[in-house]
Amino acid sequence: MPNAVNLKTIQVVPGAKDFIDIVLSKTQRGTPTVVHNGWAIQRIRQFYMRKVKFTQQNWNEKLSAILDEFPKVEDIHPFYADLLNVLYDKDHYKLALGQLNTARNLVDRVAQDYIRLLKYGDSLYRCKELKRAALGRMCTLMKRQGPSLAYLEQVRQHMSRLPSIDPNTRTLLLCGYPNVGKSSMMNKLTRADVEVQPYAFTTKSLYVGHMDYKYLRWQVIDTPGILDRPLEERNTIEMQSITALAHLRAAVLYLVDISEQCGYSITQQAALFHSIKPLFSNKPVLIVVNKIDSRRMEDLSDADRELVDGMVDEAKKISSGGAAAALGGDSEETVLMAMSTLSEEGVMSVKQTACDRLLNFRVEMKVAGKRIADVLNKIHVAQPKPRAGVAAGSRPPVIPAGVAEARARRAAGERKKTERDMQEENGGAGVYNADLRKHYDLQDPEWKYDIMPEIMDGHNILDFVDPDIDAKLAELEREEAELEAAFAEEADAGGGGMDSEDEAAGDLTEEQAADLAAIRARKRVLVGEHRSKKNSHRNQAVLPAKLANARGRTAEAMKSSLGSLGIDASKAAERARSQSRGRKRERSASKARGGEDGDADMGDAGEKKRVHSSKSRSMSRGRSLSMAEPRPGSGLKDVVQRNKGIKMADKAQWRMNKMAKIGESDRAIPTKMPKHLFSGKKPGHSTRNRR
Template sequence: MVQYNFKKITVVPPGKDFIDIILSRTQRQTPTVVHKGYAISRIRQFYMRKDHYKLALGQINTARNIIAKISKDYLRLLKYGDSLYRCKCLKVAALGRMCTVVKRISPSLAYLEQIRQHMARLPSIDPNTRTVLICGYPNVGKSSFMNKVTRADVDVQPYAFTTKSLFVGHTDYKYLRYQVIDTPGILDRPFEDRNIIEMCSITALAHLRAAVLFFLDISGSCGYSIAQQAALFHSIKSLFMNKPLVIVCNKTDLQPLEGLSEDDMKLVMEMKAEAMKTITQAVGPNEEGVLLTMSTLTDDGVMAVKNAACERLLEQRVDVKMKSKKMMDCLNRFHVAVPKPRDNKERPVCIPPAVLEARANAAAKEKKKLEKDIENENGGAGVYSASLKKHYILANDEWKEDILPEILDGHNVADFLDPDILVRCEELEREEGLRLEEQAAEDAFQIDGHELTQEQKEILAQIRKKKALLIQEHRMKKRTAESRPIVPRKFDKDRKFTTNRMGRQLSSMGVDPIAAINRARSQSRGRKRERSVSRAAADGDGMEIDGQQSNKKLRRTSRSRSRSRAPEEVIPGEGFKDSEQKKKAIKKAKASTRNRNKDARRGEADRVIPTLKPKHLFSGKRTLGKTSRR
């Protein structure tokens, strides 16, 4: 049985995502592995009456064929590739042509994604299950009836066209599940003048096998007269052919059916006659339950309408199955055996005596009293509260309901309880905390077993306090978004880390900062150009003009320093004895990379994965002997 579930249609990716999928799956392997490429396959076909939808699917099918042809052509070229580098170039060319084809169909892919989203918003209607369809003019009570008989929650408002699409609910009748569909209201006008909302109802009436409930507002509170509603019934009655039909006169709380005028009653009777013709074609002559009355406000007749529609639909489905050839083939396989009397002796129904005795014993046996029975005997819920302690296992059952034993082992328990026990516990905890702090302070002021002076203890305390603050600030930065790499001091715009600041901090702690400041300043380096000038002046090669060296001489010196050396020239510290030994090493290094370069590998990490299962080891029949070589 075909199941239509539009919500399970997979997302249609745009052209850019298709290209990313192709390239990512192709490059996931090593660069030397040759692939056929990615082909779009198994596109799900849907039948719709939109030419744009068919054109989009046609373009995708054409793109798939083009990509398959590109793959076939380049595979033929890959067979004659003389090196892996040539094969890689062919692979790149093939992927480029495939990506160009996919880019051209990007608008079609975007359109198909819009169609998928639109179809996902449609309700999941099963065209083969038992279905009850509700139709009629707007604001006649269709959605109210839907909410009464199903678990659906359709919006109900006192104006027309509140329902703008199909709503699906489910109800049960005789242990069978029925699908109830609420359709938007239909107006009596030409077919070409109806809008999309009305066409939803027309399409459902035309294509679904269902029992139809035509709602009729006999009170006129919907804004349309009975004559207009009757005209609509006669204009769409061709859609009711071969379907169980029930005319439902709604809002009888405002206007009973017996109180209608003669003209309106005549119109209703004519609709009933037309419904009888439709029912005769569907399930045979049956006048009962063709015209029903109800009120969704007072729930009068609501269940009768639902039962009548479900019963008529069930009769029609059973009748269709009984008339089919498949049913006759099944009946020919059954044989019902009916026993025939062998003599004239009467054999009445007999119950064995043992069964009667067991039944009597079971009735005489007292029924076990449950907690619910005890609750009902003592006033019911809210009056009687079940005891949770009655099943406690104690030495004495009298102890079960005790809140706290007063006498234990001959002593009064209350004599051993201090009324200020909580206050005393807090005092003990506070005293223990003070002792722990004193012990920690004593341990903190002792370094390597040597006692410090009072002044050193104060300085050490300040240092540790500062360290604790820095640690706390660092942890707070890690928890927030301020966790960033360390900024070099040359980018320290706020001047947080300076020698002056360090000197002030050391002076406040009673330490002479001169040695630390001089050490920090001595580590700073001069500018590169100044060093080069001073070095040239020391060599005596530079010609000074007014205390400065000539720029021409500086440029000449820098060019001489950057002059390239011969590859075989030995530089001190390289580990070679002479230039001959370095030549041999260079020659061996080139020989080791020759095969790698021929395979078009970028480095040692770009390795070749061989065939893990060679055919000559994993094909053919297995003979006697060991198989460890496999």
């Protein structure tokens, strides 16, 4: 099928209200939701322009998906095009799709117009109202498409229930009056389970079943019954059969109920055949007489027999035309067949005849086509040539030894002994161990049961092992034991040995030895504390700075501990006190300088005043920055680097703010309850504070 469309994969078409909720909810979740009046106007504009663009893109994507999934009448096979026209009215179907296409274009135009207006919005309120108007117009447009969306959803549901018919494959088409046995024959030929009832028009749509014949897949189509009346008076059920007969290249089986139990006489059935005869052109046709279990062909009256013969003659004329006439085909093919679906008499012969006729017809059509000439030029049939000195038939057939042995065992009533037989003979499961090595395919069969496999040039691992390895290993162990005994004797002779630290301590005085012992004791304590905290230091809380004095971590404690070691820590204590004073120290220092230099001229004083005033203004403007001490471990060594990093971060965020984004990821959803879903009109007024 050109541009094949799978009608069962079309997505659900939501209603107008659900459509609006889906798109607005996605807009609320996919765009920022917080805007402040203090932002720059360009950032506010970008905030609302982004919402309008995002909503327009969602509408466009959703509507485009619907328009692309539904098949275009002009792009699909004529069979499906006419079937759509019969079932859904092609004009109404096109009109619904056209209205959605128009709505998509109008939504794009509305978004374009309001984005142009938002570029010149002068306040947050004006931008918000423009965004509200844009989204409102888009929702109004989609509300008007409610009937079209509902119609397309009904069409989608009906399309998903249609059978998957391949118009180009091998097909048998069953047609005729209602209740003549079409569905019964369908159930006999295929694995389909079509409902069969003893009243007319049980089958109201096309049913498809599949069968296999000559290793090929065939489809069998059961059509609803057709009545003999003008085309314009036929209903939708009958028009489905007419559409299948008109467009499918299939073998047509026209079923005739000769018992007339269907409620229609043979005269009426013959009249229907002649009225729909133009639909059988270029198709192999079979007249299948059904229900011969109730009435045989021999029991027909002369008038009824003439009517059947008339249908057979017309079927032969149809079959003798087209490709068969062009190739000089045989027009004496079997056209009339008899069967009974109740007793299954003749059903398989009808199937074989119909399939063979269709295969021959398809081959004839291909040969009669224009493309066969191009193919024949590329085909060459190779013929074997007899070899010189070898007479024809001098090579008798040869039966392999294994095949001959198997045939002999079979003739003697024996069978090949299997592993299961050997298992039962040798103790059963759990006792018998199957010999898998006998199936090894090696270069030398003697290698199958080698303990060590061959690895290189016919050698295995044992060939490369030193035979005296055990004696040499014992000699090495004996030498090692002698060396250890000699070392122990030397240690005993030297008084138990002395490490390098003890040797160094041997030349010290008593006071120095006492100090060394104290140092070593303190070292052992520190090492023990370190080892005890090594695995648990991560679980200890960080000591706050305000609690440092509680444990003696003060400047006085530092000064006294360093003084005991002979280190002057007075300057470090003064520097710690000066850093704690902060800005007061600078002011006091400037006063001191002013008092000492009181005789300075007014020019210098004015210049200093300007310098201090500008500095104080900058400090007051960025006091939070100037007082921002770098955190330990942050990689910033002083306040200057900390302030520089803050300024760089603000500058990097400026571009994000222009695009109305929270940050680089912009994945946060600050608003957990979108207002458009959880707020509505209130008595006396409406909620106007949506964003």
